[in-house]
Amino acid sequence: MRGRKGMRRSKWLVNTVLAIICVIWTIPTLGLLVSSFRPAADILATGWWNVLPHRDWQTTEQLQLPKDTDLRQPIEVSGATYTDDQLRAGVVADGERLIWENRRARTINVQEKSWTFISRFTTQNYETVLGGKTYSITMPDGSTKTEKGSGMSRSFWNTVAVTVPATVIPIFIASFAAYAFAWLRFPGRKTLFVVIIALLVVPLQVALIPILRDYTSLGLNGTYFGIWLAHTAFGLPLITYFMYTSISQLPKDLFESAFMDGATNFTIFSRLILPLSVPALASISIFQFLWVWNDYLVSLIFLGSQPEVQVLSMNIANLVGSKGNDWHLLTAAAFVSMLMPLAVFFALQKYFVRGLLGGSVKG
Amino acid sequence: MRTKRGKQVWTAFILLLTFIMLLTACGGGAGNTTTNEPSPTAAEGEEGEGGAAEGDTALAKAMNGEYKGKKVTMFGPFTDADEVKFNESIKAFEEQTGIDISYEGSKEFEATISVRVNGGNAPDIADFPQPGLLKGFVKDGKVVDVKTFLSDEYLKKQYNQSWLDMGTMAGPSGDVMAGVWARSSVKSLVWYNKKAFEEAGYTVPATWDELMALTEQIAKDGDPAWSIGIESGTATGWPATDWMEDIMLRTTSPENYDKWVAGELPFTDPIVKNAAQKMSDIWFNEDYVYGGRKSIATTSFGDAVKPLFDNPPKAWLHRQAGFITTFFPEGLTADDYDWFPLPPIDEQYGQPALISGDIYSMFNDRPEVRAVMEFFTTGESLKTWIQSGGVTAPMNDADPSWYANDQERRMAEFIQQADAIRFDGSDLMPGAVGAGTFWKGMTDYVSGTVDLDTALEEIQAGWK
Numbered sequence: 105m106r107g108r109k110g111m112r113r114s115k116w117l118v119n120t121v122l123a124i125i126c127v128i129w130t131i132p133t134l135g136l137l138v139s140s141f142r143p144a145a146d147i148l149a150t151g152w153w154n155v156l157p158h159r160d161w162q163t164t165e166q167l168q169l170p171k172d173t174d175l176r177q178p179i180e181v182s183g184a185t186y187t188d189d190q191l192r193a194g195v196v197a198d199g200e201r202l203i204w205e206n207r208r209a210r211t212i213n214v215q216e217k218s219w220t221f222i223s224r225f226t227t228q229n230y231e232t233v234l235g236g237k238t239y240s241i242t243m244p245d246g247s248t249k250t251e252k253g254s255g256m257s258r259s260f261w262n263t264v265a266v267t268v269p270a271t272v273i274p275i276f277i278a279s280f281a282a283y284a285f286a287w288l289r290f291p292g293r294k295t296l297f298v299v300i301i302a303l304l305v306v307p308l309q310v311a312l313i314p315i316l317r318d319y320t321s322l323g324l325n326g327t328y329f330g331i332w333l334a335h336t337a338f339g340l341p342l343i344t345y346f347m348y349t350s351i352s353q354l355p356k357d358l359f360e361s362a363f364m365d366g367a368t369n370f371t372i373f374s375r376l377i378l379p380l381s382v383p384a385l386a387s388i389s390i391f392q393f394l395w396v397w398n399d400y401l402v403s404l405i406f407l408g409s410q411p412e413v414q415v416l417s418m419n420i421a422n423l424v425g426s427k428g429n430d431w432h433l434l435t436a437a438a439f440v441s442m443l444m445p446l447a448v449f450f451a452l453q454k455y456f457v458r459g460l461l462g463g464s465v466k467g
Numbered sequence: 468m469r470t471k472r473g474k475q476v477w478t479a480f481i482l483l484l485t486f487i488m489l490l491t492a493c494g495g496g497a498g499n500t501t502t503n504e505p506s507p508t509a510a511e512g513e514e515g516e517g518g519a520a521e522g523d524t525a526l527a528k529a530m531n532g533e534y535k536g537k538k539v540t541m542f543g544p545f546t547d548a549d550e551v552k553f554n555e556s557i558k559a560f561e562e563q564t565g566i567d568i569s570y571e572g573s574k575e576f577e578a579t580i581s582v583r584v585n586g587g588n589a590p591d592i593a594d595f596p597q598p599g600l601l602k603g604f605v606k607d608g609k610v611v612d613v614k615t616f617l618s619d620e621y622l623k624k625q626y627n628q629s630w631l632d633m634g635t636m637a638g639p640s641g642d643v644m645a646g647v648w649a650r651s652s653v654k655s656l657v658w659y660n661k662k663a664f665e666e667a668g669y670t671v672p673a674t675w676d677e678l679m680a681l682t683e684q685i686a687k688d689g690d691p692a693w694s695i696g697i698e699s700g701t702a703t704g705w706p707a708t709d710w711m712e713d714i715m716l717r718t719t720s721p722e723n724y725d726k727w728v729a730g731e732l733p734f735t736d737p738i739v740k741n742a743a744q745k746m747s748d749i750w751f752n753e754d755y756v757y758g759g760r761k762s763i764a765t766t767s768f769g770d771a772v773k774p775l776f777d778n779p780p781k782a783w784l785h786r787q788a789g790f791i792t793t794f795f796p797e798g799l800t801a802d803d804y805d806w807f808p809l810p811p812i813d814e815q816y817g818q819p820a821l822i823s824g825d826i827y828s829m830f831n832d833r834p835e836v837r838a839v840m841e842f843f844t845t846g847e848s849l850k851t852w853i854q855s856g857g858v859t860a861p862m863n864d865a866d867p868s869w870y871a872n873d874q875e876r877r878m879a880e881f882i883q884q885a886d887a888i889r890f891d892g893s894d895l896m897p898g899a900v901g902a903g904t905f906w907k908g909m910t911d912y913v914s915g916t917v918d919l920d921t922a923l924e925e926i927q928a929g930w931k
Contacts, residue, residue, distance in 0.1 A: 145796075148770060175689055206779055207689035208667075239551045242854035242871060251551050316586025325588050405582055409573045421574045422546040428700070429769055429793050430547070 140435035141225045147432055154222045161194070161201050161215035169210040181212060229436035233423065237430075254411060256440060259419035264444075265328055266403065266415055267396045270335035271389055274343050277336065279385070282347035283373050287359060297348075303341040311338075312405050319406065331407045335396050343388050350384035351377055386455035394445050416441050525616060526845075529838035535565030537835040542583065543594030543825070544576035548793070549857075556852040560842055566835050584609055589830035592839065594649070596825050597894040598633065599901055604828070605636040605645045611829040612643035616837045617844070625844045625862050629888045634826060646828035647844045648861040650852070653878045654788040654821040654891060655713050656806040660775045664783065664805075675717070675812040679748070685783050686754040693749060694757040694782035696771030697764055697913065704906030706768045707746075707913060708893040709821065710786065714742040716819040717812040721887040728892040730900075734908075734927040735920075743912070743919055745812065750913065757782035764914040769794040776803070788823065789878055790857060801872035808881055817886030823894060824861055897930075904929030 138152040154160075167181060178185040181202055186195050191212065194203035205211040236255035242248050284290070285297050315334065316325070324330030354377070362372050378385075400417040409418045420437040424430050528534070545553050550572045557568050571590070573579055577600060583589055584604060595601040604610050613622075613634075622631055626648060636645040667688070672678040685692040697706040715724055719738050726732040727739065753759045757774050758766065769791075774781035776796050785791070786809060795804065811818050827843050829836055842848050846865030852858050856871040859878050870876040882888060893901035908926035911917045917925065 148773075175687070208779060210689065237547070239548050240855070241552060241555050241851060242856075243851060251555070253547070253551060312582055313586045316582060316588055320587040404573065404575055404579060405586075408571055410569065410571050418573070422550075422572065424574075425547040425793070426545055426549045427769065427790060427793060428767075 136435050136438060139432075140229055140439055141227065142222075143224060143226050143228065144432035146222070146224055147435075150222065157219055157221040159217045160220050161203075162218045162220065163205075163213040163215050164200075165214045166205060167202075167212040167214060169212065171210055173210050175207065229433055230440070233433055233436045233440055256416065256419060256437070258411065259414045259416045260444075262413055263397060263416040266331055266335075266407070267393060269328075269332045270339075270396045271392045273332055274336040274339040274392060275347075275385060275389060278340055278343035278347050278388075279351075279378070279381070280373070281340075281344045282351045283369075283377055285344070285348050286352035288369070300341050300344055304345065308338045308402070312401075316405060325406065326408050326410060326413060328407075328413070331403060334402055334406050335399070338402065339392050339395070343392060346388045346391075347381065347384060350381050354380055383455040386452040390449055390452050393448050397441075397445050524841060525834055525837035526841035529564040529566060529835065529842070532565055534835035534838060536567075537565075537833075538567045538569055539592065539836050539839045540590045541568055541570045541592045541594065541827075542576070542580065542590035543570070543572060544574070544596055545570070545594070546572040546574055552852045552855050552857070555855070556849055557842075558851075560839075560848065564838070566839060568839060584830065591831045591833070591836045592827050592829055594825050594827050595646070596823070597902075598636070598645075598826055598890065599895050599897060601645055601826060601828055602636050604830075605638050605643060608639040609830060610638075610643070610645055611832045612638065612645075613647055613829065613840065614644045615832075617644075617647075617841060622844070625864065627861075627863065627883075627888075630824075630861050633890050646826040647840060649825050649827045649843045650849060650858045651822055651824035651861040651882070652788050652790055653859055653882060654709055654823060655716075655809045655819070655881075656787065656789060656878070657809055658772065658775065658785045658787060658791060658804060658806045659783060660780050661803055661805040663780045669783075671807040672810050674810050678810050682749065682755050682784075690781065690783060691757040692755050692783050694771050694774045694785050695750060695763050696766030696768045697910065698767045702902070702906060703764070704908075704910035704913075705893065706771075706787065707909035708901075708905050709788070709891065710746050710750075711739075711742055711909065712889070712892045713786070713809050713821050714745050714812065715739065715892070716821060716887065716889055717809070717816055718742050718745060720816065721819070721889060724889055724892070728889075728895045730896070730930050733930075734923040740919065740923060743923070747919070760913070760915065764910055789859060789875070793857060801874060805874060806877075818884075819887040819889065820882055820885035821891060822882060822888055823891040900926065900929035 135152045138155055139147050142152065142155075169179070169181065173179060175188045178187055179191060181191075184197065186202065191202060191204050194201045194215075199216065201213075201215040203213050203215065205213040234255050234257070236253040239251045239253060240248050241251055281300075285293060319325045319330050324333070358376060359372055362376060367375070398417060399415075400421070403415045403418060407413050407415065409422065420434065420441060423433045423437055550570065554570060557570075560566070561568055576594075577597065580593055580595075580600070581603075589609065601610070622644070626634075630648050631644070634644055634646055634648060635642050637643075638645075669681060669684070672681050682692040695706070697704055699705055712724075715727060715738075718741055723732055723738060727734075727736075732738065749755050750763060751760050756763065768787070772785045772787060772791050772794050773796060775783065775785055776799060792804075808818060808820070827840065829840050844862060846860050846862040846869075849858060849860050849862070849865060850869055853860055853865065853869045853875075854871055856875060859875065859882065865879070867876050867879060870879065893905050895901065896905065904926045908917075908922045911925065912919060912922035
């Protein structure tokens with residue numbers, strides 16, 4: 105009895121801690137979401153949490169000081185004297201706050217606290233991100249023409265074209281490899297496997313320039329095929345290892361009986377292994393998909409940012425403008441680019457936890 | 468049932484994959500054919516202008532349509548509005564010559580160009596906003612000397628000598644002309660809200676003393692005069708280096724400035740320290756700066772200009788290069804703002820101008836690339852960009868009447884009349900200093916974490 109109670113309490117504790125961590129984790133994202141619907145000037149002026157009802161100072165009346173008030177001397181306001189610094193930061197007296205409205209005109213706001221919230225929202229950020237910006241250009245004959253920049257749709261499809269094959273190809277190859285490493289006996293199996301594990305710790309940055317040289321001589325730069333190959337190669341070690349841990353744990357009897365019945369390795373792989381490792385396949389797909397979808401470096405080097413191949417991450421980086429003047433668009437762009445990974449995650453999430461656990465608990 | 472459904476999913480998936488592969492394969496093919504197809508407009512251009520272009524330079528040949536269908540790749544940092552304006556400014560040339568200039572803009576240009584060049588995938592032409600970065604490539608002999616196909620007389624006709632000097636860099640076997648200057652920007656500008664400025668009865672200061680008097684006057688009237696922000700992400704601190712360079716030019720000789728930029732005059736020298744103190748007179752006076760000293764390092768350089776155009780203005784003066792007009796609040800017209808040059812400090816050094824610019828360098832030597840490079844030495848290559856605003860032409864043959872407004876026209880005049888023109892020093896210094904310790908040291912000094920001497924030593928340490 106006591107034991108069960110204690111367990112319930114500890115469960116409650118764990119849940120609370122998890123809930124708190126979740127909330128802390130989500131708050132920045134929530135802030136980003138709110139900001140993405142606010143006009144740029146508002147984002148600069150007030151924090152996103154001001155959209156929630158809160159108590160804030162509201163001006164009730166304005167005082168006009170004599171125009172010749174010397175700001176570097178103590179300033180007299182309705183009987184009391186304050187320094188300029190106090191009036192700049194706002195000085196509270198009897199529940200009222202005095203703060204400069206305009207120092208030049210020598211006007212002071214008298215403010216009281218009251219409930220308020222900000223309700224200015226706009227979808228302009230999303231419209232610009234999805235539809236493209238407009239630029240006005242003066243032509244040689246003096247007329248002005250408006251040019252519409254490309255929106256995100258082109259780069260969205262480019263990213264799909266990069267990501268889907270760059271997810272499928274390595275998983276396809278790695279599953280074959282993992283089966284061989286787990287269940288086939290061939291010379292050099294252990295050595296090869298250790299080499300692959302060792303490749304896990306090699307940072308991909310060291311390979312950039314050598315591969316780029318090879319790509320240049322092969323003419324693969326800026327092609328989809330080139331980037332599929334690059335992502336495949338960079339992703340293979342982890343995926344092979346992940347699939348190996350999952351496949352090596354399938355019961356041995358299964359294969360033996362299949363062999364007895366005259367199944368070839370290929371039949372075993374396609375009829376037994378693949379269906380049995382769907383959870384592992386799904387979760388590593390999510391990993392690889394997210395990695396390729398969010399990738400900036402590999403596409404920057406091997407694909408470049410020509411409009412016909414430009415991927416989302418690069419498009420978003422360019423959205424802010426040469427001088428970073430359009431930073432407010434990033435909020436909306438982040439949410440647009442998040443849609444696809446979220447969709448993939450929720451579509452495959454029922455396998456996700458099962459797959460993650462695969463390999464962690466032996467038995 | 469389940470397996471059947473699974474099969475369907477698999478089939479659908481494989482179909483999708485094949486579809487994507489087909490799509491991308493076709494896309495590539497289509498792209499190739501269009502670039503090789505001579506466009507009808509190019510043919511028209513040839514007939515119409517054929518007689519006009521004479522001589523045997525690459526540009527003249529291109530104008531006659533000799534390189535029709537050729538492709539020239541360009542790589543540079545223009546993105547967004549700049550990219551659109553650039554593409555617009557080369558459109559007429561592309562139509563007339565049939566050369567396809569394929570421009571690729573990247574926010575990560577500085578990082579990527581080294582990888583590209585070392586990986587053997589250099590673009591035909593690269594656009595360097597920081598000549599310091601280009602110097603390394605010139606030293607390794609990766610860059611084609613412009614003088615191999617453009618004569619000295621021609622270059623002298625197109626550019627002022629100081630531009631040519633700045634473009635001359637040390638190659639593996641002697642000095643080479645590392646590229647052509649294609650657009651410039653003036654940095655020594657102090658922006659103000661024209662209407663409010665006139666209403667308040669202030670006058671544009673002609674000397675440093677007058678500037679300080681105006682600053683004091685504005686403070687007395689109740690506002691901080693200056694709005695300053697140096698926050699810029701990983702590049703935080705660069706606006707402070709611009710201030711330093713501007714003041715250096717006004718407190719010491721151009722020769723000393725050159726030495727300083729080359730690393731021969733250390734940051735710890737009293738000359739440099741003096742310049743930093745002149746700057747501190749304004750920056751660290753709580754009455755002179757909007758938000759006070761503590762807000763300088765945390766205010767974004769682009770947002771710093773906005774208080775000038777509040778109603779009523781919260782600040783009155785802002786020192787920044789010509790590009791800052793892109794950060795002005797929307798709806799502002801040329802009647803609302805104006806600029807004056809940062810006034811001279813020491814009479815004997817006159818009115819110098821701090822500038823920056825983009826140098827186009829050539830990595831692959833082909834006739835059509837030569838033609839495009841030659842095209843970029845003409846003012847014509849910038850015409851629509853100048854008319855759209857936001858750029859000053861370094862070439863002599865750009866017509867002042869092209870500028871969209873008086874403010875920009877005066878910038879071009881200002882460069883021509885300046886007593887000394889010097890390039891942004893931090894862009895010329897090696898990256899470790901110019902884009903490293905200089906930014907960081909100034910930021911530390913401004914935010915008050917170190918004193919001036921320590922900050923200057925910190926910056927100097929980058930030279931080692």
